[in-house]
Amino acid sequence: MAALSGGEICIKYLMFVFNLVFWLAGTAVFAIGLWLRLDPTTKGLFEGSDSPFLLYTGVYMLIGAGALMMVVGFLGCCGAIQESPCMLGLFFFFLLIIFAIEVAAGIWVFSNQSKIVDDFTKIYMQTYNDFKTTGDERLKQMLQLIQEKLNCCGPDGSAVETAKDTCPRGEPLEQLIIKSCPDAIDEVFNSKLHIMGGLGITVGVVMVFGMIFTMLLCCAIRKSREVV
Template identity: 80%
Template sequence: MAALSGGEMCIKYLMFAFNLVFWLAGTGVFAIGLWLRLDPKTKGLFEGPDSPYVFYTGVYILIAAGALMMVVGFLGCCGAIQESPCMLGLFFFFLLIIFAVEVAAGFWGFSNQSKVVNDITAFYTQTYNNYKTTGDERLKETLRVIQTGLNCCGPTVNAIDTDKDTCPPKGPLEQLITKTCPEAIDEVFDSKLHIIGGVGITIGIVMVFGMIFSMLLCCAIRKSREVV
């Protein structure tokens, strides 16, 4: 069996480094998904008939994507170090699936942007109204999480001046420029969508290079093993 050439060894260790970072990223995504699902502040979002479909679907997607990224990263690292064509082939297959899902999710997100915004806004407004009616502490905590995260207060301008128990603490001047939460939700999707799209495209390009390197390394390993 012939040894790999210098360039092929370079690809091998680049593959290992790439997949180590990919595995760490998957671990982070998986941990964030579990935190959002199990944290007492957001756990209430999954309970009750008015649970936000978009939110809990997104959280479960995060958990599943993180777990898959960890598996793919592990296969890539082991396949590169062990010079295993089988593991590298599985790595290519799973990475191709993730790439296809990412492309599909991107198209879905861009084509359903208004629906996503409307669903989130409707859930927020319903939660706010239910809290004002019942005074439920879980709803109060949910509102605090949403309003602190978006740096907003209430569904209307009047709520900014009157609702102090769930809104982020602000001084008198800051209250004058505080947005309502429907405005903040709409602004997040309008202003951040191109950033999210750019990040998605970058990740997609990295995945394509990962697939190319895995096939190059796999072919090189098989070729070296055929040489007696």
């Protein structure tokens, strides 16, 4: 059995580093999904018959995607280090599936942008109205989190007395001109969607290179084992 050439060894270790980063990214996605699902601040949003479908589905997609990325990263790391064509083949197969899902998800997001904005607005309005009705501390924390991140206050740029302390703190003038949360949600999606699209394209390109390197490494390993 012949040894791998210098260039092939370079590809081998590049594959290992790529998959280590991929595994770490999967771990982060998995952890974020679990945190959103189990944290007391957000847990209430996923329980009950009136749980928002988009949010409920999204958090489980995060958990599933993170778990799949961890498995794929592990296969890629082990396959590269152990020079296993079987593991590398499985890695290529799963990476191809993830790439196809990413493309499908990107097309779906861009074609359903207005629906996504409407769904997130409904989630906000449901949380806001439920807090006004019940005064639940968990809903208050959720409102504070949403409104501070979006720098908004209430459905119309103000809030009734029961929900006033959930709005971001600031100078009196800033509080007078603060935007409404439905407008802030719409603005975020319209202004940030091209950034998310760019990130998605970048990740897709990295995946394509990962698949190419996997094929090259597999071919090199098989060729080296055939040479006596």
